[in-house]
Amino acid sequence: MQRLQFRAMGSTITIVIDSDDPIARSALNVARRTFLRYEQILSRFRLHSELSALNRRAGCGPVRVGHTLWRAVQYALRSASASDGIVTPTVGAALVAAGYDRDFATLTDGVARRSAPAHPTPDWQEIRLDPRRRTIALPAGVQLDLGGSAKGWTAVLVARRLGRRFPTLVDAGGDVAISGLQRNGAPWPIAVADPRDPDADLELLLLRRGGVATSGIDYRRWQQGDRWQHHLIDPRTGSPAATDILAATVVAPSLTIAEMAAKTVVILGSEAGLLWLADRPQLAALLMRLDGTIIRTPNLARYCWQPTTIPTS
Numbered sequence: 001m002q003r004l005q006f007r008a009m010g011s012t013i014t015i016v017i018d019s020d021d022p023i024a025r026s027a028l029n030v031a032r033r034t035f036l037r038y039e040q041i042l043s044r045f046r047l048h049s050e051l052s053a054l055n056r057r058a059g060c061g062p063v064r065v066g067h068t069l070w071r072a073v074q075y076a077l078r079s080a081s082a083s084d085g086i087v088t089p090t091v092g093a094a095l096v097a098a099g100y101d102r103d104f105a106t107l108t109d110g111v112a113r114r115s116a117p118a119h120p121t122p123d124w125q126e127i128r129l130d131p132r133r134r135t136i137a138l139p140a141g142v143q144l145d146l147g148g149s150a151k152g153w154t155a156v157l158v159a160r161r162l163g164r165r166f167p168t169l170v171d172a173g174g175d176v177a178i179s180g181l182q183r184n185g186a187p188w189p190i191a192v193a194d195p196r197d198p199d200a201d202l203e204l205l206l207l208r209r210g211g212v213a214t215s216g217i218d219y220r221r222w223q224q225g226d227r228w229q230h231h232l233i234d235p236r237t238g239s240p241a242a243t244d245i246l247a248a249t250v251v252a253p254s255l256t257i258a259e260m261a262a263k264t265v266v267i268l269g270s271e272a273g274l275l276w277l278a279d280r281p282q283l284a285a286l287l288m289r290l291d292g293t294i295i296r297t298p299n300l301a302r303y304c305w306q307p308t309t310i311p312t313s
Contacts, residue, residue: 004028008035009043009151011173015158018167018183027166031158035172041068042150044092044143051144055092059140062130070134073127076149079260080124086264088124091233092143098233098240121235147231151175152213152259159255175213177255189305192286195247202294203249203286204305211255215262216247216288234267241267244289248273251284251303261285270295 002024003016015031017024041050050069057063065073076089128137138144155172162168163179169188170177178188187206194200195218205212217232217240234241248265252258261283265273270289277285277297284300 002028004032006032006035008032009039009154009172011151013155013173014171015162016169016171017162018169019165021166024166027162031162031170034158034161035154038068038072038150038154041066042072042146044145044147051146054136054138055143058138058142062128062133062135062137064133064135067134070136072146072150072153073136073144074129075153075256076144076146077124077127077129079149079256082257083260083264085124085235086267087149087260088121088235089144089146089149090122090124090127090142091235091238092145093141094121094233094235094238095145095231096143097238120238121233148175148215148259148263149256152177152211152255156211156255175211175255175259176207177211178207178209181208192249195288196292202288203296203300205251205303206305207251207303210251210253211258212249212251213255213258213262214247214249215259215266216245217241217243217266218246232263232267241269243267243269244291245270245273246288246290248288249286250277251300253282257283 001016001018003014005012005014013035015028017028040046043049044051044055046052050066054063054065054069080088122139122142126139127142151172152175155170155175155177159168159170159177159179167181167183168179176190182188187208190205190207190212191201192203192205192214194202195216215232232241233239243266245266248262250258250261250265252261264276265285265287268276270287277283281299284303285297286300287295
């Protein structure tokens with residue numbers, strides 16, 4: 001096993017290659033550069049990123065964009081469609097209004113510098129894409145935030161590229177993509193951390209394919225006036241979601257689907273979120289409510305490690 005850990009896209013990125021081949025080390029470094037390069041393109045916190053330039057042109061008509069931003073926005077809009085608009089990239093202005101106006105790492109005091117009235121977020125379906133010219137037209141007032149979607153999309157891309165030669169796992173801040181089984185044919189063990197205790201785990205998953213993502217309101221949160229805010233915006237209100245879920249972990253056929261689904265469930269809350277999951281049997285989930293109640297969907301058992309029971313006499 002060879003691994004590389006670094007910071008990118010506001011998270012700790014860990015890439016593991018199940019190989020002793022010396023070439024794997026250079027492959028890890030190439031993967032790191034991919035994350036850092038995409039961060040330069042896709043971050044709304046970087047003044048000179050291509051995403052920031054696109055946001056500044058909102059309401060000015062079609063803007064020709066590079067291949068990376070084009071694909072990242074396409075993915076974000078597919079997630080919006082798959083989540084019935086619950087997970088949408090059009091929350092940029094709402095995040096700023098809630099106080100998330102700079103990289104989370106710089107919110108060292110956990111206190112927002114500004115606030116503004118909340119409004120429902122713009123409709124993602126009003127964004128116009130022209131694939132022939134590779135242009136994106138944002139309506140006036142629309143500010144895109146690609147955030148976790150860009151991180152998950154990049155993790156999948158890196159896992160797929162490395163997986164052509166080596167069994168690979170990419171952990172992007174708790175969102176995990178794998179290329180397939182380990183070299184010995186075993187699944188990858190993935191722990192689901194307890195959001196109340198960083199030294200404890202709620203479950204150990206064994207992943208053979210696909211991806212797993214966790215979303216919640218326990219980490220990216222800050223104080224605005226006398227209120228605590230978090231980064232998961234409910235587009236129906238334009239405010240941080242009023243939810244009874246502390247964290248949700250979803251296993252899906254791909255990390256991109258898992259990332260979208262975990263956010264959707266948290267924003268919807270446990271009652272509506274479980275109904276949403278029930279209509280999608282390809283998804284399995286573990287939810288923790290604010291009161292500490294843990295809910296596992298029935299199909300999660302297929303991914304869980306079960307210790308061998310030794311009979312006692």
